[in-house]
Amino acid sequence: MPHADSAMIPAGIDKQAFWIHVHEQLSYLLAGQRDWVTNLANASSLIFNSLMAFPEFGDGDRMVNWCGFYVNAELFPAPKLAFSSETQTPQPARLLLGPFCGKPACQLIHVSPGKARGVCADAYCQKKTLLVKDVDTYPGHIACDGETKSEIVCPLLLKLPNEGSERAIGVLDLDCLALSGFDEADREGLEKIAKLIVDACDW
Numbered sequence: 001m002p003h004a005d006s007a008m009i010p011a012g013i014d015k016q017a018f019w020i021h022v023h024e025q026l027s028y029l030l031a032g033q034r035d036w037v038t039n040l041a042n043a044s045s046l047i048f049n050s051l052m053a054f055p056e057f058g059d060g061d062r063m064v065n066w067c068g069f070y071v072n073a074e075l076f077p078a079p080k081l082a083f084s085s086e087t088q089t090p091q092p093a094r095l096l097l098g099p100f101c102g103k104p105a106c107q108l109i110h111v112s113p114g115k116a117r118g119v120c121a122d123a124y125c126q127k128k129t130l131l132v133k134d135v136d137t138y139p140g141h142i143a144c145d146g147e148t149k150s151e152i153v154c155p156l157l158l159k160l161p162n163e164g165s166e167r168a169i170g171v172l173d174l175d176c177l178a179l180s181g182f183d184e185a186d187r188e189g190l191e192k193i194a195k196l197i198v199d200a201c202d203w
Helices: 005-008 015-030 036-053 121-126 182-199
Strands: 063-073 096-100 107-110 130-134 150-159 166-176
Touching: 005 015, 005 036, 015 036, 015 182, 036 063, 036 096, 036 166, 036 182, 096 121, 096 166, 107 121, 121 130, 121 150, 121 166, 130 182, 150 182, 166 182
Parallel strands: none
Antiparallel strands: 063 096, 063 166, 096 107, 130 150, 150 166
């Protein structure tokens, strides 16, 4: 089957069945690949294009207009200094823009104590999914696209071996043009997808 066909959605399914279908299709796309950049790129594309094909989200004023990832900056390759061997100054904790589908977005989000700002930073720091029905009422909301009205952000949680705890390594972020665009069915489906993605990658 061509990879692009993964985003085709069966007719007449409800939202719960939709997320089960997307999870299944994503598991096929991720199989045999452990690179997190590659997997997050395919995941953002599959989720976004599947939503475009799903009547509840695909068109008009209920459209999901952004789907992508912000990832802990420590996981990105360190830049090499072209003309100096000096050690670089340590950077404050932050998330960097990862693979996504949608309009251009802000490139970094601070997550250090006292500097954290916005839904993505809060979901990351709290290690829990945040479902925001009206982004304009959310304290510190970062408006990458002024047309966005609601948002859901799921943290990517990596289980630490032999410690019994989890470390946040990034977030999966979706925006919608409608108020109250996401609900508990979306939360449940996206949390399972976030876990699938984390487990499928080498971090």
